Amino acid sequence: MPKVMPDIAHQTNASLEGTLDWVGMSQIEVPLMVQADEGAPRQVAAKVEAMVNLVQPKAKGIHMSRLYLLLEQLSNESSLTTETLRLLLTDFIESHDDLSDQGRVRFAFDYHLQRASLISGKKGWKAYPVMIEGRLTTTGIDIELQVTVPYSSTCPCSAALARQLIQQAFSDRFGAEDKVDSETVHQWLGTTQGIVATPHSQRSLAQVKIKLAADANELPICALIDHIEDALKTPVQAAVKREDEQEFARLNGQNLMFCEDAARRLKHHLNQFDAAADFWLRVDHLESLHAHDASAVTVKGLANGYTA
Numbered sequence: 001m002p003k004v005m006p007d008i009a010h011q012t013n014a015s016l017e018g019t020l021d022w023v024g025m026s027q028i029e030v031p032l033m034v035q036a037d038e039g040a041p042r043q044v045a046a047k048v049e050a051m052v053n054l055v056q057p058k059a060k061g062i063h064m065s066r067l068y069l070l071l072e073q074l075s076n077e078s079s080l081t082t083e084t085l086r087l088l089l090t091d092f093i094e095s096h097d098d099l100s101d102q103g104r105v106r107f108a109f110d111y112h113l114q115r116a117s118l119i120s121g122k123k124g125w126k127a128y129p130v131m132i133e134g135r136l137t138t139t140g141i142d143i144e145l146q147v148t149v150p151y152s153s154t155c156p157c158s159a160a161l162a163r164q165l166i167q168q169a170f171s172d173r174f175g176a177e178d179k180v181d182s183e184t185v186h187q188w189l190g191t192t193q194g195i196v197a198t199p200h201s202q203r204s205l206a207q208v209k210i211k212l213a214a215d216a217n218e219l220p221i222c223a224l225i226d227h228i229e230d231a232l233k234t235p236v237q238a239a240v241k242r243e244d245e246q247e248f249a250r251l252n253g254q255n256l257m258f259c260e261d262a263a264r265r266l267k268h269h270l271n272q273f274d275a276a277a278d279f280w281l282r283v284d285h286l287e288s289l290h291a292h293d294a295s296a297v298t299v300k301g302l303a304n305g306y307t308a
């Protein structure tokens with residue numbers, strides 16, 4: 001005879017009644033195949049949050065194991081795509097038909113991309129933090145994709161101040177001479193006395209969240225990261241030889257950025273990213289001049305869309 005076990009969720013009522021907006025599990029560790037862009041499925045180590053609402057005020061609780069096992073099934077039997085994500089959310093609700101009518105699931109993982117160096121043709125891996133969230137509500141299913149992209153930002157103010165010091169050093173060195181010999185100047189520019197000051201720059205982070213179109217059939221992880229790096233021009237590099245480092249210095253010098261500049265650039269470019277029905281973005285410049293960061297947040301600006 002099978003052992004009869006107490007089933008608190010079914011047999012007991014809540015001691016204090018009330019509905020709940022979200023209840024479920026967080027930090028679930030799941031190895032998962034992710035099928036993004038048009039690429040082959042790729043394994044990631046995800047941390048997952050799976051939740052439903054609780055609309056029965058008297059019910060003791062939801063059935064955590066049902067959500068967990070649906071997630072396990074996704075991990076073992078298929079890949080994460082927009083289609084399987086919608087199915088998972090529908091199954092969450094169907095497994096809780098008397099208790100819940102809304103569900104949400106969030107996958108957080110690092111997505112590795114092999115990036116080419118700027119000049120030398122070498123390649124190296126970069127790990128990009130990614131978050132994919134699906135929500136089933138009374139208005140339908142929404143899917144969001146968030147990526148975090150590290151880049152370098154050189155301060156335009158510091159660059160102008162450094163240029164002024166270089167001009168001053170030039171005047172001090174050559175100002176008294178009627179005629180300046182170009183070879184002498186060329187040599188002098190190659191010394192630390194010639195380039196007497198350098199602007200400060202910092203590792204910076206762009207967090208971009210997009211809402212996919214309702215009929216999206218693809219998770220555009222790589223496309224979004226490429227779009228962001230194209231906009232900023234100074235992504236953090238993987239494999240670097242000296243020629244790559246020199247090109248990086250040139251790109252930094254030609255793309256001086258306050259956090260406002262970076263946020264405006266991204267906003268402009270994301271308005272041209274077709275897969276994004278809406279977007280939210282935040283940039284953080286982890287200042288080397290200050291002990292605090294410079295940050296900016298903005299959204300596409302749709303009525304009833306994301307808010308900053």
Ligand SMILES: Nc1nc2c(ncn2[C@@H]2O[C@H](COP(=O)(O)OP(=O)(O)OP(=O)(O)O)[C@@H](O)[C@H]2O)c(=O)[nH]1
Binds near residue numbers: 061
């Ligand atoms: N609802 C709820 N369950 C919890 C919590 N913490 C641990 N659990 C446990 O999660 C386990 C799974 O719950 P259920 O899904 O209801 O398990 P079950 O009754 O064997 O599954 P079904 O027969 O499908 O209902 C139970 O053993 C609960 O005690 C919590 O905070 N809330």
